[in-house]
Amino acid sequence: MSLDKATVRKISELARIDVPDADLEPLARELSAILGWIEQLGEVDTDDVAPIRSVMPITHPWRDDVVDDGDQQAAITKNAPSAHDGYFVVPKVVE
Amino acid sequence: MATLTELGLAEAKRRIASREISAVELTQAHLDAMERAQHLNAFITETPDLALEMAEAADARLAKGEAGLLEGLPIAIKDLFCTEGVATTAGSHILSGFVPPYESTVTRNLWAQGAVSLGKTNLDEFAMGSSNMTSYHGPVRNPWTRPEDNAALVPGGSSGGSAAAVAARIALAATGTDTGGSIRQPAAFCGITGIKPTYGRCSRFGIVAFASSLDQAGAFGRNVADTALLLQAMAGYDPKDSTSADLPVPDWTGSLSGKVKGLRIGIPAEYRVEGMPEAIEKLWQQGADWLKAEGAEIVEINLPHTKYALPTYYIIAPAEASSNLARYDGMRYGLRVEGENLAETYMRTRAAGFGAEVKRRIMIGTYVLSAGYYDAYYLKAQKVRRRIVDDFEQAFQKVDAILTPTAPSAAFRVGEKMDDPVAMYLNDVFTVPSSLAGLPGISVPAGLSAEGLPLGLQVIGKAWDEQTVLDAGLALERAAGFRIAPYGLG
Secondary structure (H helix, E strand, O other): OOOOHHHHHHHHHHOOOOOOHHHHHHHHHHHHHHHHHHHHHHHOOOOOOOOOOOOOOOOOOOOOOOOOOOOOHHHHHOOOOOEEOOEEOOOOOOO | OHHHHHOOHHHHHHHHHOOOOOHHHHHHHHHHHHHHOHHHOOEEEEOHHHHHHHHHHHHHHHHOOOOOOOOOOEEEEEOOEOEOOEOOOOOOHHHOOOOOOOOOHHHHHHHHOOOEEEEEEOOOHHHOOOOOOOOOOOOOOOOOOOOOOOOOEOOOOOOHHHHHHHHOOOOOEEEEEEOOOOOHHHHHHHOOEEEEOOOOOOOOOOEOOOOOOOOEEEEEEOOHHHHHHHHHHHOOOOOOOOOOOOOOOOOHHHHOOOOOOOOEEEEEHHHOOOOOOHHHHHHHHHHHHHHHHOOOEEEEEOOOOHHHHHHHHHHHHHHHHHHHHHHOOOOOOOOOOOOOOHHHHHHHHHHHHOOHHHHHHHHHHHHHHOOOOOHHHHHHHHHHHHHHHHHHHHHHHHOOEEEEEOOOOOOOEOOOOOOOHHHHHHHHOOOHHHHHOOOOEEEEEEEEOOOOOEEEEEEEEOOOOHHHHHHHHHHHHHHHOOOOOOHHHO
16 A cells, blocks of 8 residues: 555545645655565454454443542643633634 | 671661661761662762752661661652652653652652652663663663673663662662553663562552553562562552452462472463574473472463563553653643643643653554554454463463563663664563463562573563562572672672
């Protein structure tokens, strides 16, 4: 699989990473090389193989639906680039 | 004081327990070593004041006859574990200024057992790398150099700072995390011991996430017993991590015997890769001979899908990373670079905050999960991963543990392999398959390369059978008698 500049632009937008135009070409080459190497997986017969999601057969435990922590507003907003009155301040989303 | 830094973790524990030395003395000796080894760049954040405060508290508890498993023992923490009130960067600019308001479960366990924190060690950005060269805070220098020159070598990665700190006698032991080899490969490169336990053995709560189905915390020490002791204090069930296993932590330290008599040790034919240096090939054979001499039976086995492990890993790990790293959007913590609107703020923040390798992996992950490609890449990788897991399951019908080299080379120069991502990925060819299967693995220093650099042997065990891994590791350690300090220590 060889990626073109337009595809890399699209991926960068999906990934929310700004990529300058000048970097698209070298990035396309790097990503294409990695994907080309990955494509050898096509050699493996995986018909009738169930995909694996969790490697350990861990059953998820149930617990009572009760609050066991909380009142952490100050701690949660402490690292915010911008916070006001216990809220995160973010750029305007709705015009 | 220099001799205090030569003690191992278990030996220092004995001397502290008998009050022969104090925790403050021991900690100060390590802080002095840290001061002398600044050129290694092993730490991102050093916490000398906190270390002395913790050591004083440990001495006070010891005076009262109260002592935890690691009372008064100075250790280093990979800067991927969130530590309350102490900056945590994951080696990334995007977490610049982030001071966690909470403690990871693993470090909480360690402090509860009386351990003393020397600081937070350097690592590849978000643990993505095998050389520690992708860190925003600069590369770590391996305390080892080739005898013939003084060129800076990499410590391996991603837990390069932890491995360098332990090898350089700055810390008695250190925590690491291993997603595809990030404990075992740096342990091998730095001539120390490192263990990745079974997936689920340690809580991932408070560890900055890279690839959640693979990430697992583990331990570095200068010998197997020390590594077992640290791991014992780290491990255990945690309701805050739904993938942590609700199993009792065995007394690995108390049961450690180094006995391999009657064990069947598998040698996988597929690990004989092309271009492997002769010294590594020979050391591997030597390792098998050592175990055989101790009464183990050597069995040839096959792990047919080995060559597909790396490409499988480089779909699954970036896919999970692209999802995990979506949280770094400049809104709640870390870096924010303002743009004209919300979308632009996201894009500028992430462009400025992530380094080249992290961006590459996020973009690969985004692509393999995107509409139209999911089945061809991600689903395919999950199916091949099943094949790899099945390979190990079949092998473990015949053997109790598997012996392999840890890495296909010794430490390389700082700056090498940076222009070819795939060449860098090949470093993990022997560690990634067992990571995909969630199995425990240890790397034990066992010999030297042709250039005089340390080489490691890896023992892979069955799920939850860290004990056999540790015992086989100890048998190798005893036979190898690897007691060389890094030449670079001067």
